Amino acid sequence: MAENLKCSHCNNPATVHLTQIVNNKIIKVDLCESCAQAKGVTDPEGFSLADLLSKTNLTPEKGEPQITCPDCGLSSADFRRTGRLGCAACYQSFVPLLRPVLEDMHAGVVHKGKVPEIAFSRQSSEAELQTLENALQRAIEEEAYEDAAKYRDQIHAIKQAAEAEAVES
Amino acid sequence: MIESLINSDNAELTQSTKKGAPVVLSTRVRLARNIVGTPFPERANSSQRSDVMTRCAEQIADLTQMKHGVFYDIAELSDLEKQVLVERHLISRELCESKSGSGVFINKDQTCSVMINEEDHLRIQFLKSGFSLRSVWKQIDRFDTGLEDGLDVAFSQEFGYLTACPTNLGTAMRASVMLHLPGLVISEHMEKVIRAVNQLGITVRGLFGEGSDATGHVFQISNQQTLGESEQEIMSRLGSVFKTIIDHEINARFKYLEENRARLLDQIGRAFGVLQNAHVLNSNEAMNLLSLMRLAVDFEMLPEANRSDVDRLFIECQPGHIQYSAGEGIEPEARDLCRADILRENFARLPSLDFDKVKDLG
Numbered sequence: 156m157a158e159n160l161k162c163s164h165c166n167n168p169a170t171v172h173l174t175q176i177v178n179n180k181i182i183k184v185d186l187c188e189s190c191a192q193a194k195g196v197t198d199p200e201g202f203s204l205a206d207l208l209s210k211t212n213l214t215p216e217k218g219e220p221q222i223t224c225p226d227c228g229l230s231s232a233d234f235r236r237t238g239r240l241g242c243a244a245c246y247q248s249f250v251p252l253l254r255p256v257l258e259d260m261h262a263g264v265v266h267k268g269k270v271p272e273i274a275f276s277r278q279s280s281e282a283e284l285q286t287l288e289n290a291l292q293r294a295i296e297e298e299a300y301e302d303a304a305k306y307r308d309q310i311h312a313i314k315q316a317a318e319a320e321a322v323e324s
Numbered sequence: 325m326i327e328s329l330i331n332s333d334n335a336e337l338t339q340s341t342k343k344g345a346p347v348v349l350s351t352r353v354r355l356a357r358n359i360v361g362t363p364f365p366e367r368a369n370s371s372q373r374s375d376v377m378t379r380c381a382e383q384i385a386d387l388t389q390m391k392h393g394v395f396y397d398i399a400e401l402s403d404l405e406k407q408v409l410v411e412r413h414l415i416s417r418e419l420c421e422s423k424s425g426s427g428v429f430i431n432k433d434q435t436c437s438v439m440i441n442e443e444d445h446l447r448i449q450f451l452k453s454g455f456s457l458r459s460v461w462k463q464i465d466r467f468d469t470g471l472e473d474g475l476d477v478a479f480s481q482e483f484g485y486l487t488a489c490p491t492n493l494g495t496a497m498r499a500s501v502m503l504h505l506p507g508l509v510i511s512e513h514m515e516k517v518i519r520a521v522n523q524l525g526i527t528v529r530g531l532f533g534e535g536s537d538a539t540g541h542v543f544q545i546s547n548q549q550t551l552g553e554s555e556q557e558i559m560s561r562l563g564s565v566f567k568t569i570i571d572h573e574i575n576a577r578f579k580y581l582e583e584n585r586a587r588l589l590d591q592i593g594r595a596f597g598v599l600q601n602a603h604v605l606n607s608n609e610a611m612n613l614l615s616l617m618r619l620a621v622d623f624e625m626l627p628e629a630n631r632s633d634v635d636r637l638f639i640e641c642q643p644g645h646i647q648y649s650a651g652e653g654i655e656p657e658a659r660d661l662c663r664a665d666i667l668r669e670n671f672a673r674l675p676s677l678d679f680d681k682v683k684d685l686g
Contacts, residue, residue: 227363239443241367243360243478243486253490260491262525263552266484268495269465271472275479278360 162187224248284313325396326405330648335434336453337412338636346622347570348455349502349542349635352413353464356487356496357446357471358478364488365422365441373425376445383474384429384438389467393431399424407644413451418442436467443488444496446471453635455566457499457559465555484551494551499559501566506541506619507576508569514543517572521565525549540611540638545569577619581682589679592620599671604657605664610641613667624681630674637670 160169162185169185222231229241231252240249257264287310294303329335337350358364359379362372384390398406398419406420414437415428426441439447448471450464471477478486484494492498508514518528527548545566547558581588595616598605605613614637621631639645641663647654650662 227367229367237366238490239366239488240364240486240490242363243358243480246480246483246486257490257493257551261494261549261551265482266480266494266551267557268484268497268554269468270481271469271477271479271485273469274472274475274477278476278479 160185165189220251222248222252280313280317284310287313325401326408329394329430329434330408332432332434334432335412336451337434338639345454347504347573348566349504349638350413350451350453351456351460351499351501352449352451353457353460353497353499354447354449355464355468356444356485356492357448357468357475358486358488359445360476360478362445365426365443365445366488368441370424373423373441377425377427377440379475380438380440380446380471381429383471386474387467387470389436389463389470390429390431390438393429393436395429396427398422398426398428404644404648408648411639411642411644413449415439416442416447419447436463444492455501455570457501457563457566461499461555461559492550495553495555495558496550497555497558498546498550499562500544500546501562503543503545503566503569503573504541504615504618505543505569505573506615507573507580509541511576511580513572513576517569521545521569522548524561524565526562526565540615542611542615542638577622581623585682589682592616592623592625593677593679596620596671596677599667601668602664603668604660605641605667606660607641607643607663610663610667611638614638614641620677625677625679626674633670633674637667640666 161167162169165187167187167189169187171186220231223229224241224245225248226244227241229245229248231249234240234245234249234252240246246253254264287306291303291306291310294300294306359376362368362376365373365376368376381395396405396409398415401409403420406415409415409428410417410420412434414430414434416439419426419428419439419442422441426439428440429438430436435451437449439449448464448468450460450467452460480486485492485496487493487496505514508517521528525548527546529544529546545562547562550558553561595613599613599617614634617626617634618631618638620626621628621634626634640649643656643659646659646663646666649666650659654662
């Protein structure tokens, strides 16, 4: 070690030199023993410069919309700071911020892998039921009884299908 | 709390006698999963976290693959116990730091662990010694499908499995192998290899460069990207990259043996001597020496039957394991004495190196 490198965090002499290649760029970091420990660099499991880098991708751009997730209250500032989302619903709220980030991060922007068939069909029929029940309620309030009858029949059909499935399995 | 796990005579990484292989230490696949309707662990309050724990625990206890497994509440483990579990790759450092309501399920042979309330509600991991991406995937896929039977997993058709960090979105799968690459390190080809595989969206984790000798030449190589490709596509890409790296490693070893036979045999011979006789060994030095012993097995200078001893010592010589076996609270210096004792004892039982075997090689 000819050069006397300093830790990029605290200016102590750097003894840990980490190189990773992320998105075709070589990134080098010099750290002292204690900063390396603190950042988990010495743990080959848990550390990737890519994780750090992906957060720098998240620096805010001017004039971008301020978003807050209606479910968990995460704000776009929180997301920028941590690089993490707060709940599953955030993925709907933060779509405009996420799309460009995902393009840089991944091989594509649409999921192509495994689908949790059972859980997903259960959830979608529950969501559909909820929508229909809301519509039914509204129709009754508005005294649109023809519509209400239609919604009631649809709800009935979904429930019957679910019961039949449950009996089968 | 973790004695039964440490003393198990059936743990995949420390007791597996049958499946050792040159170059590849182990294969791992992990999946991140979250439950709908509850914020991710970092934003969940303690009652939501414990609710997730209860629901997951019920579902996991039903799965046959977890039969006779154990559960540890992270809050009830000492720092040392946590460190031991980290060194065995059963939990992550992040889980150690987590708030209340975090825990881990570990199955009987320690091939499967499920962390609850880490970065995501569930982090499922399956591992196996040697190279077996497909069979590990099959196991974890079945386990995951079993979990989804009873849990509403957060999923969107567009983004796939929804995770706290967008870097895991999609399949939420990280498949990795631990490779022992002394040939590529010694011949200084490691950086080139990393640059090449990285263009394929594959990450190499670990220290290398000048400090590389300190890691026992072990690297963890895994997919970086999780969205836009199916699990099968990711694994077949990884599989062909791993095979290429393994080929390069073996070529590098034979080339080095051809060009520097005396030096290499000298290094291996001296390492064996040190392991049989040293009285003070720090962790880094021990890893380097053990790395050379693994190479000695690959070159048939030590019997194949002793590969599992070397692989077990790789884990048992980690600081947490040494401290655990010596009883809590020993000083780092005393730890180095214990480590040397353990290695001396183990290597006294080994046959001497058969240098003639290497004559026919290269």
